[in-house]
Amino acid sequence: MALEKLDGLELPxxxxxxxxxxxxxxxxxxxxxxxxxxxxxxxxxxxxxxxxTTVRHAxxxxxxxxxxxxxxxxxxxxxxxSSITPEVIRKAKxxxxxxxxxxxxxxxxxxxxxxxxxEEFYPVFEEMEREDMVLNLHGELPPSAGEDITVxxxxxxxxxxxxxxxxxxxxxxxxxxxCTSAAAITAVKTCGPTVAATITVHHLFMIVDDWAGxxxxxxxxxxxxxxxxxxxxxxxxxxxxxFFLGTDSAPHPASSKRADKYAAxxxxxxxxxxxxxxxxxxxxxxxxxxxxxxxxxxxxxFMCSNGRAFYGVKDDRNERIVLRQSGATIDEILRSKxxxxxxxxxxxxxxxxxxxxx
Amino acid sequence: MALEKLDGLELPxxxxxxxxxxxxxxxxxxxxxxxxxxxxxxxxxxxxxxxxTTVRHAxxxxxxxxxxxxxxxxxxxxxxxSSITPEVIRKAKxxxxxxxxxxxxxxxxxxxxxxxxxEEFYPVFEEMEREDMVLNLHGELPPSAGEDITVxxxxxxxxxxxxxxxxxxxxxxxxxxxCTSAAAITAVKTCGPTVAATITVHHLFMIVDDWAGxxxxxxxxxxxxxxxxxxxxxxxxxxxxxFFLGTDSAPHPASSKRADKYAAxxxxxxxxxxxxxxxxxxxxxxxxxxxxxxxxxxxxxFMCSNGRAFYGVKDDRNERIVLRQSGATIDEILRSKxxxxxxxxxxxxxxxxxxxxx
Numbered sequence: 001m002a003l004e005k006l007d008g009l010e011l012p013x014x015x016x017x018x019x020x021x022x023x024x025x026x027x028x029x030x031x032x033x034x035x036x037x038x039x040x041x042x043x044x045x046x047x048x049x050x051x052x053t054t055v056r057h058a059x060x061x062x063x064x065x066x067x068x069x070x071x072x073x074x075x076x077x078x079x080x081x082s083s084i085t086p087e088v089i090r091k092a093k094x095x096x097x098x099x100x101x102x103x104x105x106x107x108x109x110x111x112x113x114x115x116x117x118x119e120e121f122y123p124v125f126e127e128m129e130r131e132d133m134v135l136n137l138h139g140e141l142p143p144s145a146g147e148d149i150t151v152x153x154x155x156x157x158x159x160x161x162x163x164x165x166x167x168x169x170x171x172x173x174x175x176x177x178x179c180t181s182a183a184a185i186t187a188v189k190t191c192g193p194t195v196a197a198t199i200t201v202h203h204l205f206m207i208v209d210d211w212a213g214x215x216x217x218x219x220x221x222x223x224x225x226x227x228x229x230x231x232x233x234x235x236x237x238x239x240x241x242x243f244f245l246g247t248d249s250a251p252h253p254a255s256s257k258r259a260d261k262y263a264a265x266x267x268x269x270x271x272x273x274x275x276x277x278x279x280x281x282x283x284x285x286x287x288x289x290x291x292x293x294x295x296x297x298x299x300x301x302f303m304c305s306n307g308r309a310f311y312g313v314k315d316d317r318n319e320r321i322v323l324r325q326s327g328a329t330i331d332e333i334l335r336s337k338x339x340x341x342x343x344x345x346x347x348x349x350x351x352x353x354x355x356x357x358x
Numbered sequence: 359m360a361l362e363k364l365d366g367l368e369l370p371x372x373x374x375x376x377x378x379x380x381x382x383x384x385x386x387x388x389x390x391x392x393x394x395x396x397x398x399x400x401x402x403x404x405x406x407x408x409x410x411t412t413v414r415h416a417x418x419x420x421x422x423x424x425x426x427x428x429x430x431x432x433x434x435x436x437x438x439x440s441s442i443t444p445e446v447i448r449k450a451k452x453x454x455x456x457x458x459x460x461x462x463x464x465x466x467x468x469x470x471x472x473x474x475x476x477e478e479f480y481p482v483f484e485e486m487e488r489e490d491m492v493l494n495l496h497g498e499l500p501p502s503a504g505e506d507i508t509v510x511x512x513x514x515x516x517x518x519x520x521x522x523x524x525x526x527x528x529x530x531x532x533x534x535x536x537c538t539s540a541a542a543i544t545a546v547k548t549c550g551p552t553v554a555a556t557i558t559v560h561h562l563f564m565i566v567d568d569w570a571g572x573x574x575x576x577x578x579x580x581x582x583x584x585x586x587x588x589x590x591x592x593x594x595x596x597x598x599x600x601f602f603l604g605t606d607s608a609p610h611p612a613s614s615k616r617a618d619k620y621a622a623x624x625x626x627x628x629x630x631x632x633x634x635x636x637x638x639x640x641x642x643x644x645x646x647x648x649x650x651x652x653x654x655x656x657x658x659x660f661m662c663s664n665g666r667a668f669y670g671v672k673d674d675r676n677e678r679i680v681l682r683q684s685g686a687t688i689d690e691i692l693r694s695k696x697x698x699x700x701x702x703x704x705x706x707x708x709x710x711x712x713x714x715x716x
Contacts, residue, residue, distance in 0.1 A: 148584050150565055150566050151567050207508055209509050212569075213576055214618070214619050214620075215620075218570065222570060227506065258616055260616065260702070261572050262571050262572075263571075
């Protein structure tokens, strides 16, 4: 194995800065998998039904999550929406809410109440800048934006909007979430230190061919070309602190994946850290990376410290994990105790690197 | 409706120069849908299991098809394979077999016995040139051909191979099957009159966004960008006799579409002609075509006469069809009488233009 040098490596607990934990029985199923994946801090997306648009809803949601797993820190977000005013931002900041997530209208799961135009939110962004809150951008233009906008071009087509927001609000901390393209990586690099990007683990593995014909590999933004995957892999091990892990782990009921029109989302939560190591190993195997690219420092930066540093948060528990090459077999399916919810994980049935808690 | 002028239009029966009729119960289910779609002549693909590599197998298959539907002409093909020799070509020609289909190894349904290298078949192509048989090319490079070959680039990456075959065998009649890209259309136009291309009806409708998340819209080659769709639509109504209909209608059991790793193929057979008119109407609605582009002559060329002219065959029955705007609702699902086979048609449940036999 290309990365056997990492067997037994001790690292700080990982932070996963982009997770979907859903509602109800699904939440109860997926929250306990966070620590299994080597993670003790997550940034929680607000695209519930209805979306999390009030401080009260966010705090209730956080309380419910915390009850399910007291040993994870849940950083909470609001869903950018016409009801979000500068006043709401001030309250949110005071209540300890970390960010505001912007979904362009109609691009992914539960985005039907998303943003049609950013201009109306400029006063909100100004307030966020003052309050030092993070703007989390789902960076895709919707298909309605132009006849040549496709799932393949939607992210690159969004980059001018992203760069314009950074230019207008240079002190606003912005995260371009789940980057999937070389163009997005390049754009982020041109920005100042207030801008960062999350990279998922599944986009380190996949290209368009992987989701062509496989519902469990289909997500938004879609995985793109080999050249895009190479750019993501290189960014992840570049040592540039603006790139860090946000798995965008997005569980869907198996029945909505094995369907005539199926949901977008890849579920990686239970093996978040192990899969990152697997992805680097695959990339070494194909010559995209070398074993020398994947050092303790790079891994720690990408999975553990860069995200926390950008958000300005620490691991108060000061926990450590250990990587194990003789890892785990990924479950074929996860079932809730009452059997009402089933989720198919990414790379089901495959071996992955394991994680032990110190 | 943009094309109401076509309501009641009489045309020759259509020819569908690329169909998959499968084996067994599936054959019994789909063969009766050919005439329903306004078609009385089809070119039959040989990718059965095992593939049709002998004259005897092809003739047995033809007899079975003919028994199921005596009022359709079945033009037969062999599967290009190491067992196909110049001798086999001479026998095939003598037996009335029309073409030889080349599948690159591993690119689509039942292509695991496909071609690894074309050079070994040069003597076969020479014999086909002499015997005036048609070479039907599945025009995609397999992923193994290069690290940047994807389902999106595989067709364009094949074009040099296609052009090289035409250059080496200028008198060999070649059809670049199911073109999906502007690049393929351009390449075909640069060739001499021995080269033609089929265009499916589903590629006149779809782009990548349509199969992202929908197994019933997923096929190989995959639908690509809006610019590619525009090129296909314009070629179809260009009046250039080298472009004609081959639906590539490819039925799969519903269970292999609603699956964790699902089959490539779109089933359009029962409404082949109606869907072509629908596609042109959709293109007029989006401004890609005008109503003036879609004339009786263009429709007749694309659906009825260009294909027959290229293959040098006539409709001995001299049948006529009539287009009806007040068409039919496409079935949600087709079931064999014993219920053992189910197929989901393209645009299930939608309205389509209808066809009446004169």
